[in-house]
Amino acid sequence: xxxxxxxxxxxLVDFALxxxxxxxxxxxxxxxxxxxxxxxxxxxxYIYLQFLDYRKIKNCDKDRDLFILSKGHAVSALYAILAExxxxxxxxxxxxxxxxxxxxxxxxxxxxxxxFHTGSMGHGLSLGIGMAMASSKNGFSNKTxxxxxxxxLNEGSIWxxxxxxxxxxxxxxxxxxxxxxxxxxMRTENLIPLNSLEEKFLSFGWDTYTCNxxxxxxxxxxxxxxxxRKSDKPVVIIANTIRGKGISSFxxxxxxxxxxxxxxEVKKLxxxxxxxxxxxxxxx
Amino acid sequence: MEPYExxxxxxIEKNNKIVILTAENRVSLRNLPEKIPNNFIDVGIxxxxxxxxxxxxxxxxxxxxxxxMAAFLTMRSxxxxxxxxxxxxxxxxxxxxxxxxxxxxxxxxxxxTHQAIEDIALMxxxxxxxxxxxxxxxxxxxxxxxxxxxxxxxxxxxSNFESLDYNRKKFEWGKNECIKNGKNVAILSYGFLVGICxxxxxxxxxxxxxxxxxxxRFIQPMDIKIxxxxxxxxxxxxxxxxxLESGSLYESLVYQKDKKKSKAKILGIxxxxxxxxxxxxxxxxxxxxxxxDKLFEKISRQI
Numbered sequence: 023x024x025x026x027x028x029x030x031x032x033x034l035v036d037f038a039l040x041x042x043x044x045x046x047x048x049x050x051x052x053x054x055x056x057x058x059x060x061x062x063x064x065x066x067x068y069i070y071l072q073f074l075d076y077r078k079i080k081n082c083d084k085d086r087d088l089f090i091l092s093k094g095h096a097v098s099a100l101y102a103i104l105a106e107x108x109x110x111x112x113x114x115x116x117x118x119x120x121x122x123x124x125x126x127x128x129x130x131x132x133x134x135x136x137x138f139h140t141g142s143m144g145h146g147l148s149l150g151i152g153m154a155m156a157s158s159k160n161g162f163s164n165k166t167x168x169x170x171x172x173x174x175l176n177e178g179s180i181w182x183x184x185x186x187x188x189x190x191x192x193x194x195x196x197x198x199x200x201x202x203x204x205x206x207x208m209r210t211e212n213l214i215p216l217n218s219l220e221e222k223f224l225s226f227g228w229d230t231y232t233c234n235x236x237x238x239x240x241x242x243x244x245x246x247x248x249x250x251r252k253s254d255k256p257v258v259i260i261a262n263t264i265r266g267k268g269i270s271s272f273x274x275x276x277x278x279x280x281x282x283x284x285x286x287e288v289k290k291l292x293x294x295x296x297x298x299x300x301x302x303x304x305x306x
Numbered sequence: 307m308e309p310y311e312x313x314x315x316x317x318i319e320k321n322n323k324i325v326i327l328t329a330e331n332r333v334s335l336r337n338l339p340e341k342i343p344n345n346f347i348d349v350g351i352x353x354x355x356x357x358x359x360x361x362x363x364x365x366x367x368x369x370x371x372x373x374x375m376a377a378f379l380t381m382r383s384x385x386x387x388x389x390x391x392x393x394x395x396x397x398x399x400x401x402x403x404x405x406x407x408x409x410x411x412x413x414x415x416x417x418x419t420h421q422a423i424e425d426i427a428l429m430x431x432x433x434x435x436x437x438x439x440x441x442x443x444x445x446x447x448x449x450x451x452x453x454x455x456x457x458x459x460x461x462x463x464x465s466n467f468e469s470l471d472y473n474r475k476k477f478e479w480g481k482n483e484c485i486k487n488g489k490n491v492a493i494l495s496y497g498f499l500v501g502i503c504x505x506x507x508x509x510x511x512x513x514x515x516x517x518x519x520x521x522x523r524f525i526q527p528m529d530i531k532i533x534x535x536x537x538x539x540x541x542x543x544x545x546x547x548x549x550l551e552s553g554s555l556y557e558s559l560v561y562q563k564d565k566k567k568s569k570a571k572i573l574g575i576x577x578x579x580x581x582x583x584x585x586x587x588x589x590x591x592x593x594x595x596x597x598x599d600k601l602f603e604k605i606s607r608q609i
Contacts, residue, residue, distance in 0.1 A: 131394070138365065142389055148355040149390065152362015152370075159325075159344065160366070179386075182352035186359070189350070 034238045037106065038067040039299050042268050044102035044115060046288050046295065052119040053282025054127070057272060059099035061202040061263040062169060064236045069167060069198070070103050073245055078164075079135055080109055085162040088153050090138055092146020093171030093200060094128040100136065101125055109135040144177025146170065147197065151183055154195040167196045173205025176214050181226075187256040188227035195256040196248075197228075200235065202265040204276055219260050228258045235261030269294050307337045313447040314338060314371065318345050321454070325363055328373040329356040333403055334464070335373060353383040357400075361390035364398050369453065376402035376409075376422030376463070384428055387459065392432040397456035401464050405439075406548030407582060407590055408465040408498050415584040423577050425463060427553020430526055434458035437526040441500035442470045445523060448477040455479075465498040472504055482529040486511075486519040491609050492540040496522045496555065499546050502591075505598045506605055515609045525555055533559070537568045542608055544573045548596060551576050575604060 041063050048054045069089070070076050078086040091100050105112045110133070117123035124132035128141030137153070140146050150168035157164050174180060187195055199219065203210050210216050223230040229251065233240040244259055251257075265279065266272030269291060272281075283291065307315060315338065318324050327347045328335060339346045349356050353374050360370035372379070379402045380387070391398050405425055409416045429437050438460060440446040446464060453460070475483055485500075486507055495503045500521045507519045520536065522529075522545075536543060545556040556574030563572055575595070582594045591597040595604070 139389075139394065142385060144354075145358055145386065145390060148358025148386075149362045149365070151355070152359035152364075153366055154362075155347065155359065156363045156366035156368055159368075179352075179354040179358070182349075182355040183358070186349050186352065186355055190347075 031238045034064075034067055034071060035299070035303070037071060038064050039295070040106055041067060041099065041102035042295055043292055044105055044112075045098045046283075046291055047115060048098045048101065048118050049281045049283050050285055050288050053280055054098035055095040055279060056098065056281035057204075057266040057275075057278040058093065058096040058171070058200075058202075059102070060267050060269070060272065061235070061265045062093070062096055062200040062261075063099045063102065064238070064267070065198055065200065065241065065261045065263070066099055066103055066169070068238060068241045068245070070107060072242065074165065074167065076107055076135075080107070085157075085160070085164050087164045088137055088150070088157070088166040090140060090146045090150045090153075090166070090168045091129055092140055092150075092168050093143070093174055094139075094141030094146075096171070096200075097127065097129045100129060101133070104133065104135045109133075143171070143174045144179040147180055147183040147187070150195060150197075151187055151190070151192060154192045155190065157194055158192070163194075165194055165196055167198065169198045169200060171205070172199055172201045172203065172210055172216060172219075175199070175216055175219075176205070184223070184226045184228065191254040192256045193254045197256065197258045199258065199260045200263055201260050202263045204265045204274070204279070206279060207276055209276070223258045223260070227255060229253050229255045230258050230260070232260045232262065235263035236267055268298065270298060307341070308334070309443055309447055310334050311337050313450050315341055317450060317453075318342050321369070323367060324369045324371060326371050326373070327356055327360050327363075329353045329378070331374050331403060334401075353378045354386050357383040357386035358390055360398055361386070361394075361396055364391070364396035365394075369397055369399070369456070371399045371401060371453075373401045373403070375420060376405040376425050377420050380422060380425045380428045380461075387429075388432050391459040392434050395434045395458040397453075398459045399453055399456070399462060400459060401462045403464050405463045405465060406497060407587075407594065407596060408467070408548070415586065417584050418581045421581055423548070423581065424550050424553060425461075426525060426549050426555070429461040430553055432459065435526060436460040437463070437524070439463035439496035439523055439525055440465070441497060441521050441523060442467050444469045444474070445477060449479070452479040463497055467498045467501065470501050470504065480524050480527070480529060482524055482532045483521040484518065484532065484535075485521055486517070488518040489516045490540060491516070491542045491544065492518040492520060492536050493544050493546065493605060494520045494522050494536070494555065494559075495546040496525065497548065499548060499596065502596065502598055502601060503546055506602045509598075509602055510606065510609065513606070515606065517609060522555055525558075528558065528562075533562055534566075537563065537566055537570055540570055542571050542573065544575065544605055544608060546575045546596075546601065548594075549576055551578050573608060575601065
């Protein structure tokens with residue numbers, strides 16, 4: 023992230039809107055985990071445009087920043103971002119779920135910009151730790167970012183890795199928890215309560231931050247504060263989000279984890295998305 | 307340093323991209339942490355993360371050598387091995403200690419929690435996995451001369467035994483070893499049981515009983531050339547292994563027999579479907595039928 027660069031909120035909002043439209047396009051012809059993708063798309067838009075050096079990722083530079091989408095089922099959000107940033111032609115999105123291409127329900131390394139084939143909950147953090155350790159050993163100053171789902175925090179392997187991240191002082195490791203408070207079918211607090219997540223991460227020794235994961239100014243404040251950080255500890259940002267954010271009829275509704283729509287429905291949903299986005303801009 | 311530690315140390319001196327990882331299992335690594343602090347990572351008792359972290363290293367071009375107790379390394383982290391190392395063909399080495407009956411060899415008497423008697427069966431299921439079960443420390447160390455060429459993960463069924471005294475042939479990657487070339491009956495084994503089978507072989511030779519003895523150290527991919535030779539030259543094949551029958555080498559050879567339409571008989575001497583009763587090593591061998599005397603009795607009956 024460039025220290026002097028001021029965050030351009032409108033640019034980010036417009037970028038995230040285009041990405042949400044891309045995700046809606048992917049919700050036809052077999053569907054995608056749209057609720058999960060909409061909850062993390064703002065945070066992904068921010069980190070790709072402001073935090074990660076995506077040009078180096080695109081070039082496959084050895085010292086590139088590394089991003090792992092541990093909640094792999096939200097991959098439609100990642101496809102949407104990578105298409106917008108020209109990792110591959112946008113027309114490729116029309117191959118979604120075709121066996122002649124590799125755009126399916128979980129990430130895979132045949133897609134430019136994707137580091138690891140994730141999807142099984144609880145793997146991404148240990149993978150990220152290994153990559154961050156390797157980067158340190160190489161003397162690189164790159165960052166490793168892992169996006170976790172909050173439901174994923176049910177997995178014991180995540181807590182093993184949280185202990186290890188602290189033990190090895192991985193200051194180049196940045197974890198973002200997409201805290202939409204819903205897992206597949208249930209509200210997290212009604213099943214295996216996670217609160218207070220902040221206290222949990224703090225007690226595990228991580229530098230812990232919380233923000234509204236849809237508010238670019240709040241997100242930016244945290245990422246900017248990281249620039250002057252003196253700590254050697256790994257960072258976790260708990261991004262409070264709303265599953266399905268962007269289309270009010272989807273928001274916070276467990277039924278809209280996955281969505282598969284006809285072309286006519288998508289057309290209408292895009293109108294809803296646009297009008298709600300305009301409304302939000304006016305309110306701002 | 308012990309020979310295995312010396313081996314790893316010399317590898318790292320030549321190749322700084324090798325990292326040694328363990329889930330707080332340091333039996334064979336005690337002297338290494340202070341010698342290679344920058345290449346040694348102990349993640350504590352967390353086998354799943356151990357494998358995930360190793361996959362992260364491998365993805366970044368490092369060669370992880372991963373240590374753990376076999377029961378936990380293969381079972382608790384099975385999905386991580388399958389998905390994060392096997393599927394992407396990441397070069398890596400899993401060194402599993404306390405395997406099969408050798409779990410009792412260091413004076414311990416591990417209960418069923420610690421018995422790895424299905425490890426080969428599990429590792430066979432992992433795509434792109436090489437399975438190597440050395441007969442002794444010499445073979446175990448020898449295989450590390452070839453790991454730079456790995457095209458995927460490798461599982462070492464370590465028994466950490468002293469070196470065996472026999473006229474060994476030059477170690478070749480992927481090749482099993484014919485220790486004694488005879489007729490009629492072939493005795494096949496791997497791991498520390500090769501040592502016991504060597505003693506049995508000597509006793510059989512003293513009685514002029516014709517037989518062959520094979521060290522089947524490379525279990526997957528199968529050394530088809532030597533398997534063909536075994537089926538062509540013998541009427542009876544006896545497979546001795548401290549593993550459950552399900553997923554065993556015996557089972558693979560039954561499949562090969564069917565495929566080759568061979569008329570050879572195959573006898574599997576293994577743990578069948580049973581845990582073994584823990585105790586002192588010699589007692590366990592005797593009780594489970596793998597002592598020299600008990601095995602000799604079973605095998606000589608077939609010759």
